[in-house]
Amino acid sequence: MITVEEAEQIILAQLKDYGTGTVPFEQALGRVLAEDIKADRDLPPFNRVTMDGIAIAYKAIEQGISTFNIKATQAAGEEPIGIDNTNECIEIMTGAALSSTLDTIIRYEDLEIKDGTAKLLITDIKQGQNIHQKGKDKMQVDTVAAANQLITPAIISLAASVGKARLMVKKQPRVIIISSGDELVDVADTPSDYQIRRSNNYTIKAVLSQHGLDADMLHIPDDPEITKQQIQTCLQKYDVILLSGGISMGKFDYVPQALEDLQVKKLFHKVKQRPGKPFWFGRHNNGVLVFAFPGNPVATFMCLHRYFLLWLNETLGLPSKPPIYAQLAEDFTFTPQLKYFLQVKLTFTKQGVLLAQSIEGNGSGDFANLADTDAFMELPLERNEFKQGEVFPVIKF
Amino acid sequence: MITVEEAEQIILAQLKDYGTGTVPFEQALGRVLAEDIKADRDLPPFNRVTMDGIAIAYKAIEQGISTFNIKATQAAGEEPIGIDNTNECIEIMTGAALSSTLDTIIRYEDLEIKDGTAKLLITDIKQGQNIHQKGKDKMQVDTVAAANQLITPAIISLAASVGKARLMVKKQPRVIIISSGDELVDVADTPSDYQIRRSNNYTIKAVLSQHGLDADMLHIPDDPEITKQQIQTCLQKYDVILLSGGISMGKFDYVPQALEDLQVKKLFHKVKQRPGKPFWFGRHNNGVLVFAFPGNPVATFMCLHRYFLLWLNETLGLPSKPPIYAQLAEDFTFTPQLKYFLQVKLTFTKQGVLLAQSIEGNGSGDFANLADTDAFMELPLERNEFKQGEVFPVIKF
Structure with missing residues (x-):
């Protein structure tokens, strides 16, 4: 059985450019x-006025001029209007392009406007004020x-x-989400006493849509021929197949046999982790990747975030996401020799520390708790005791 | 001029239930x-098998039985099959509903199956193991x-x-984003030397779509009659009008006059903040709210996140978002008597502390820096000096 880090390496060795x-x-x-x-x-493309008011030449201030004749009014979007003498000004609006004869804006609040003149009410004026200079941004x-x-x-x-x-x-990889098994009925159908409704496929689709990816869905019944034929079609039409459940030792799991028959090569099966130990990953000769997540809903949710979204980020050429670290809010013990992904709720202390409160379910199959949590905290494989105040990486979802 | 907190209170006094x-x-x-x-x-609706293997009655273990006759095989989704004697077992698959005569699952890995019998390879067996009990989750x-x-x-x-x-x-409020001014041309058009392209409306629309809200857009030319008529229509068709720019003292800003003529009551104008000081907020008698953001792109972006999204969260009845606190990564000085919203890039230290690195633009109008930042840090109005290591709230975007 390989470690989480080894599984990650094997998956990240399968990056592909899907074009543009x-x-x-x-x-x-x-x-x-x-x-x-x-x-x-x-950017901006011209000396851009940032206040409504008047535009003057600053040398007028140096000359002691404090009342200006309003030569014209210029709206934003209009051709710039210049002045001929320093005792003139242009009444001008935010967003207007300034004439080269003008270099300073006095806002209305600092003016008295009367009979075609504008009188300054202030003396503290800086050359170039209230102008966003051409090319200053870019x-x-x-x-x-x-x-x-x-x-x-x-x-x-x-x-x-x-x-x-x-x-x-x-371009994004074309993704299909496959569920299988006659024990699963559609959401709108009424399950028998021995059936449950499909949900993992909808969870996966919702998470992918949060990341801008529109995936197709397919349900395969428990029939070896149909299973093989439908997976064959998917290997031709898609870049990635996401399976939830159906890869196990069960007698009616026809998916593993179909994948083998169709030359999908197993790259790993089983990872030292909980949830999600039976995670299977493979690749067809034509490059199609198969992520077969365990059927347990929490395991599927964790593996989707920890592995598939990581792969998607890298395969699309995005910079690696900087890690998020949080402090464990209380002691926690986990003895199996597996890396444990603890469901946590994140909050910030007033000291700016991210705090991770554990919300333990009845078991790894209890999906209901995911609605009350934000993240998985990734607890190191080598240890069993985790103390309050210790810091570990988290995966937000 | 009111404070940020006062502006927030006035806005949050305008919550409304838009129905379901x-x-x-x-x-x-x-x-x-x-x-x-x-x-x-x-949930689960039956005692659900979580491993492929055999189902037995635990009392067989107490009786010392270690080899079982396989009575039948039961797939997931099938009607439960019971046993008649404790030396019998059912070969059973993950997801299957367990008969009331059975209470313990032994997985294939721990069995030798031969000639219609299953022999235990282990002795450590717990009653109820590998079963997700009916009703355990809910x-x-x-x-x-x-x-x-x-x-x-x-x-x-x-x-x-x-x-x-x-x-x-x-139900979400119906929102329209209005831009105005003849200096603004559409993205696909070629601006004159004195014009620029509309962008704030697209920014707002993109941010709203991140929050699941599909807003309409409208551009109003610099014409008092058209302005009034179009705003009147919007007051009838929408619940919220978001304006970017156009509320100023400028001579060609026909929007303020139109709002006044149409009985939109100003609830505040100008807030002690940078960017976004000229932020205007009002309400029509019929309940329509008007958020008039300043034209400066960074100001619009900040006010949209700080005020409108906050209002949206509350008006939809969502619990208030817990605050996010970050440590300032270096000293910063800001002297005007305004609350400053500092553009920052957030990272986590290995101690789990959220660190805010300031990325200062050439001025508040420099939108290009927003692409390199994650958040605004909200620096208190009362102070001018902010020291490395101090903690302040941030608004992520």
Whole structure:
């Protein structure tokens, strides 16, 4: 049985570039940027007025002028209007492009405007005040956002600013979520006394959608021929198959045999961890990856976050996520020789310390507790006793 | 001029219940649950086998029996098969419902199966082992997820488990994002030398979509009649109007006059904060709220997170988010008598402390830095000097 770290290494050795495509910028939220976004003009593209008021030439202040004739009024978006003499000013609005004859803005609050003149009510005036200088944020052709980062609202905004109406993004792997077994019925169906409803597939789909990935779903009945045929189709149509349950020693688990018959090579089976010990991972010759998560809902949830989302992050070329560390809020003991993923609820102390409160379920199969927790705390394999105040990494979900 | 805390109070006094509706459970991710989800059956609904192997009656162990005749094989989903004598067993699969004549599972790894018999290879056997007991997670009619919480993948999973194909969720306020001003052109258009492209509206829309809210957008040209008419329409069609820019003393800002003419009452204008000092907030008699964010992109971004998302959280009945505290990574000075929202990048130390690294822009208008930061750190109004190691609240974005 391999360790969590060995499983991670084997999975991260299977990175693949799925290519790029373009999407309208406003639909690119949550995707991975595949090109540098460059400024098409200086940002701002002109000396931009940041207060409503008047624009003057600062040398007028040096000359002792304190009342100005209003030569004209300039709205934002209009062609700049200049002055001919330093005793003139332009009444000007926020967002307007400043004429080269002007270099200082006095806001309305500091003025008395009467009979076509503006009189200064203050004396403390700095040259260049209330102007956002051309090119101060970025110069033309500067990169405003570099490739290989997640597209956030800030990136959407930058794309809009520089007129990038379409963005080149990383293509996502095509993912299918497969459930199997005649004991599982659909949510809208009424299970017999001996059946339960499918839920892991919906959990997986919801988590993936939080990460911008739209996965398909398929349920395979307990029939060896259908199982083989449907998995064969999936190996042709998808890049990744996510299975939940169905990989075990059970007599009616036809999935392992189908995978073997279809030349999906096992890269590992079983990891020194709880939950999720029977996690299976394999790869077809054509590059399709198969993550077969254990059927236990908490195990599926943990493995999805700990392994698949990590792989997805790396395969899309995103920088590795910086680790999150939290302090254990109370002592905890776990004796099996497995790395334990403890369900915890995270809060911040007023000292800025992330505190992890354990919320132990009735067993690893109790999914209900996941609704009350935020994260798994990853407790080292080598130890059995974990003390209050000790710090360990956590995986937020 | 009011403080940030006063502004927050005024805004949070304007909570409203927008009612409820039902959606298919698999589309409910990110919405707010408006009903308790109850277990329709015990969870699990039967004594559920958790390992492939054989099922026995524990009293056989007490009787010293170590080899069992395999009476039958039972798959998951099948009707339970019982035994007639303690020297019998049932070969049974993970997920199967256990007969009342059986109470203990021995996994295949601990058995030798030959000629229709199963021989125990171990002696350490506990009564009830490898069984997930009926009702252990939840009893029938227990609440598995309570109303007034965000619907996460865990909640989706619980809904699936108990057969809630549709969920009652809080209706969201209908929101429109309005930009205005002839200096702003659309992203796909080529701006003149004196124009720039609209971006704040896209930023707001992207942030709202991260919070599950689909907002409409509208751009109003610099025309008093059109402005008034379009805002009037919005006051009838929407619950919330989000404006970015256009509320100032500028001569061509027709929005303030239109709001006044249309009986939108100002509840405050200007807050002791940077960025975002000119933030305006008002309410129409019919209940429509108007958040008029300053045009500065960083100010809009901050006010959206600090005020609107806070209001949205509360108005939807969600529990208040626990505060996040971080340590300032270096000394910082800010002298104006305003509460400063410092752009920071957050990382965790190996001691579990959240560290906030300041990334100061060229000025509050520099939106480009937002792409490199995670949060605003909220520095108290009363002070000017902030020391490395001091802890303050942060707003993650």
